[in-house]
Amino acid sequence: MKKILLFAALGIALQATAQAKKSDVQFKKKTTNVEHKKVVYQVFTRLFGNTNTTNKPWGTKEENGVGKFNDFTDKALQEIKDLGVTHIWFTGVPHHALVADYTKYGISNDDPDVVKGRAGSPYAVKDYYNVNPDLAVNPANRLAEFQALIDRAHKHGLKVIIDIVPNHIARKYVSTSKPDYVKDFGTDDDVTQEYNRNNNFYYIPGQAFExxxxxxxxPLNGEAHPMIDGKFDENPAKWTGNGSRLAKPDINDWYETVKVNYGIRPDGTKDFAELPEGFEKKSYAEHYDFWKTQDVPNSWWKFREIAEYWLAKGVDGFRYDMAEMVPYEFWSFMNSAIKMKNPKAFLLAEVYNPNEYRNYIHKGKMDYLYDKVETYDHLKAVIQGRTTTDGLTDIRQRNKDIEHHMLHFLDNHDEQRLASPEFAGSGERGKPLMVVSTTLSTAPTMVYFGQEVGEPGNEDAGFGKRSRTSIFDYIGVPNHQRWMNQGKFDGGQLTEKEKALRDFYKRLLNFSIKSSALMGNYLDLHAVNAQTTGYDGQQYAFARWSDTEKLIVVSNFDSEHAHQYKLKISNELINLWHLKDGSYPVKDVLFGKTFTLQVKQGLGFIDLQLAGSESFILKL
Incomplete structure (x- = not known):
């Protein structure tokens, strides 16, 4: 099967060669004095500082431990910064439904019948104006403890991102912390109507929720609990978060949440003003001015108030959960207002439909979208032997007009861990994926905590199962805990292999945030090497450059075999770089290996030998 894939790769590459000069080079108008790459470090806040290694399935926080805001010490934050990080995304901060008794702090209990796991889903928010009490040393002081964390992160040069989940909220949303001018979701709803433009929810009149x-x-794996009775008081029933209109949703629906109404009628038509033609080319200030004259649904205002509340506390940006389930007109309204307050706010959206990418970027004024179904999925397929590297060039070409907006990642809270057997199998096998993901475009790179030390997500946490680090349970993260070393954050318990992997990430990420070439021009070198002996569908090469820096990136996705070949450097690149015939030293920026670029009659060659899973970023 692998041979068939490789022969297919050669055929595709040969077809692409004829078009390479027209399509594969991408220029930036200016390549000096440009903004450098951003790196986002996602941490699941509840798990980051937990040193408990018990890992009992369905364990309580007393049994399995729970991390706190205060675990992000100055030392921890500086180590994250030194890894090559510019932004830290604290996942699971807003107060969400969970199974614990905090009534003495004025917090209502949540019914386990509509909570996933014991620790609860971070995407079933029950109070947007406060934070998860589990994360505070003193729950009564939880908001102040998070404010102190924001301030500490800023002191270490890190920008702070938190989640906003616009499509759905917890079935029992009760804010005890909202400002006086804010009303809870649903307070003024007419519950006799399935749909009303200014209702915050959709209803199923005449039917109670089941x-x-x-x-x-x-719930709780059958453990006895005074609130577990198979019932939850909601009458009339509301639509479920994923859009189910059943009073008794399916167990696989997002039954712990209810869907928010943004003025989309049940038949799918829009009950609000649409953006005028040409507004995809307008600035955020012009979008903001447009909405000042429009009457918009009540839910739009509620989420804008939430965003502005957190901006005032120093949050530097938001990651929007399932943003494509909310109309892009709302995002124009929301994001333009955010940018008016903070033009540098970092706005990242979870969007999976490539046909909608440009609407959410240009009309919705998103800074970045997940590049999941294109680059991520293809890299995963390559390392699993299901395809070759050829399609990466097609993806880059297809999205060249929006490549800066498509954030690259290989690991996050929703996906199988990069080092898990279900994905790459080890952190080392993931290294070429990481090099390509980081250097292929000008977009930000995202790393999920523990990825840099090869965390495989091997725990059966209870509600959450192996291959993903659970977001629903109290659990420890073993490889990460070895780096954390009982709060010393010095890697003192890491194995030599884990230390080496983290060193690789540190070198790569720090180079990426300083490189002008990675914010500059791009030229594919894959097609021109299609018939090179030793270069096959598990190899990938391209060039990146600016006015001051010239790079050639080459990766070997084959983890079992070294590959030796003469890497061809096309006549087009030689001309663009104004190289005359002769010899030029090139040096790998990661580990310092040196090679020679030979240019003869306008063509270039580099004699390379790449070990299994090895990559070079060669600097001229």
């Missing part, structure tokens, strides 16, 4: 059932699932 808890979903399944022979394979019991």
């Amino acid at each position: 808890v979903p059932t399944s022979p394979d699932y019991k």
Whole structure:
């Protein structure tokens, strides 16, 4: 099967060669004095500082431990900064539904019948104006503890990102911390109507909500609890977060949440003003001015108030959960207002439909979208032997007009861990993916905590199962805990292999945020090497450059074999770089290996030998 893939790769590459001069080079108008790459470090806040290694399935926070805001010490934050990070995304901060008794702090209990796991889903928010009490040393002081963390992160040069989940909220949303001018979601809803433009929810009049059932699932794994009775008081029932219109949703629906109404009628039509033609080319200030004259649904205002509340506390940006389930007109309204307050705010959206990318970027004024279904999925398929590297060039070409907006990642809270057997199998096998993901475009790079030390997500946490680090349970993260070393944050318990992997990430990320070439021009070198002996569908090469820096990136995705070949450097690149015939030293910026670029009659060659899973970023 692998041979068939490789022969197919050669055929595709040969077809691409004829078009290379027209399509593969991408220029930036200015390549000096440009903004450098951003690197986002995502931390699941509840898990980051937990030193408990018990890892009992369905364990309580007393049994398995729970991390706190205060665990992000000055030392921890400086180590994250030194890894090559510019932004830190604290996942799971807004107060969400969970199974614990905080009534003495004025917090209502949540019904386990509509909570996933014990620690709860961070995407079932019950109070947007406060933070998860689990994360505070003193729950009564939880907001101040998070404010102190924001201030500490800023002191270490890190920008702070938190989640906003616009499409859905917890079935029982009760804010005890909202400002006086804010009303809770649903307060003024007309519950006799399935749909009303200014209702915050959709209703199923005449029917009460029924808890979903399944022979394979019991809340808290069947543990006795005074609130577990298979019932939840919601009458009339609301639509469920993923859009289910059943009073008794399926167990696989997002039954712990309810869908927010943005003025989309049940038949899918829009009940608000649409952006005028040509507004995809307008500035955020012009979008802001447009909405000042429009009457918009009530839910739009509620989420804008939430964003502005957190901006005032020093948050530097937001990651928007399932943003494509909310109309891009709302995002124009929301994001233009945010940018008016902070033009440098970092706005990242979870969007999976390539046909909608440009609407959410240009009309919705998003800074960045997940590059999941294109670059991520293709890299995963390559390392699993299901395809070759050829499609990467097609993806780069297809999205060249928006490449800066497509954030690259290989690991996050929703996906199988890069080092898990279900993905790459080890952190070392993930290294060529990381090099390509980081250097292929001008977009930001995202790393999920523990990725840099090869965390495989091997725990059965209870509600959450292996290959993903659970977001629903109290659990420890073993490889990360070895780096954390009981709060010393010095890697003192890491194995030599884990230390080497983290060193690789540190070198790569720090280079990426300083490189002008990675914010500059691009030229594919893959097609021109299609018939090179030793270069096959598990190799990938391209050039990046600015006025002051010239790079050739080459990666070997084959983890089992070294590959030796003469890497061809096209006549087009030789001309663009104004290289005359002769010899030029090139040096790998990661580990310092040196090679020679030979130019003869306008063509270039570099004699290379790449070990399994090895990459070079060669600087001229």
